[in-house]
Amino acid sequence: MIFFNGNYVEQAHAEITDRGYQFGDGIYEVVRVYNGQLYTAQEHFERLLRSAAEIQMDAKYSVEEYIEICRQLIEKNQIEMGNIYIQVTRGVAPRNHPFPIPSVEPTILLYAYASARPEKGLKEGVKTITAEDIRWLRCDIKSLNLLGNVLNKQKAVEHGATEAIQIRDGIVTEGASSNVFAIKDGTVYTHPANHLILNGITRLEIKKVCASLNIPFVEEAFESSFLFECDEVFISSTSLEVTPVIQIDDTMISNGTPGKVTQAIQDGFVANIGIQ
Numbered sequence: 001m002i003f004f005n006g007n008y009v010e011q012a013h014a015e016i017t018d019r020g021y022q023f024g025d026g027i028y029e030v031v032r033v034y035n036g037q038l039y040t041a042q043e044h045f046e047r048l049l050r051s052a053a054e055i056q057m058d059a060k061y062s063v064e065e066y067i068e069i070c071r072q073l074i075e076k077n078q079i080e081m082g083n084i085y086i087q088v089t090r091g092v093a094p095r096n097h098p099f100p101i102p103s104v105e106p107t108i109l110l111y112a113y114a115s116a117r118p119e120k121g122l123k124e125g126v127k128t129i130t131a132e133d134i135r136w137l138r139c140d141i142k143s144l145n146l147l148g149n150v151l152n153k154q155k156a157v158e159h160g161a162t163e164a165i166q167i168r169d170g171i172v173t174e175g176a177s178s179n180v181f182a183i184k185d186g187t188v189y190t191h192p193a194n195h196l197i198l199n200g201i202t203r204l205e206i207k208k209v210c211a212s213l214n215i216p217f218v219e220e221a222f223e224s225s226f227l228f229e230c231d232e233v234f235i236s237s238t239s240l241e242v243t244p245v246i247q248i249d250d251t252m253i254s255n256g257t258p259g260k261v262t263q264a265i266q267d268g269f270v271a272n273i274g275i276q
Helices: 019-023 041-054 063-077 118-126 147-159 200-214 260-273
Strands: 002-004 008-009 028-032 037-041 082-089 105-113 126-133 163-168 172-174 177-186 187-190 217-219 232-237 241-248
Touching: 002 063, 008 063, 008 187, 019 082, 019 232, 028 041, 037 063, 041 063, 041 082, 063 082, 063 105, 105 241, 118 241, 126 147, 126 232, 177 200, 187 200, 200 217, 200 232, 200 260, 232 260, 241 260
Parallel strands: 126 163, 126 241, 187 217
Antiparallel strands: 002 008, 002 105, 028 037, 028 082, 082 105, 163 172, 172 177, 177 187, 177 232, 232 241
16 A cells, blocks of 8 residues: 555556656655654654755645654554655656746655565674765755666675765765764764765764764764774664674775674664664
């Protein structure tokens, strides 16, 4: 059961002139479900509405209305552990680059699906590669324009890696589908939340965990060379949670095992989501 343009239906079809299909003119979010309950849904939908405002698009529903739709989808699909995908496009209109005049109704899709926690990566850590950040310059908007991310993620897969750590002008920005954190002498470093990265909801939760554990959390740009000099590296996202990085390109990180600071942050994150 999915939610499509105001109705709960078994299936739906996109119009060929939908601007999301023609131009990538839309936004999306992914909300995690743990034990049948939404996690950080308020924050995700606040970000969705911000993304909509940044591209001058109507997301139609309020945060509270989106949350209620998600709760209905969890119940209708009996989701215990999984995700809810949300996509909003500018709508259906004759193909023309400028916004349609008069404006049209947005196309709104939400669907839920089962998805287990990435236990192996969380416990053992993952391999990553570095890649040039070739994305557009408004990465703070969670838009459907993901071709740069897709190409770098594919590059990672072809190298037997989980993620591509992206580098722009020598500076580490974020992963193809994650935020990146480096740890040196007990301090966590990550790129500041500006237009060059997406300010991840899990990233914000990690910042809270670090504060609760008295772990210094520094938001400043750092060069790619720092990745290979630091003590630990980890990546985060809604799906990845707090995943240790044990290899970058051909270099082992933290002797190829998850580091103690990363593990402490993992434990704090898991405590917050109530997973045993």
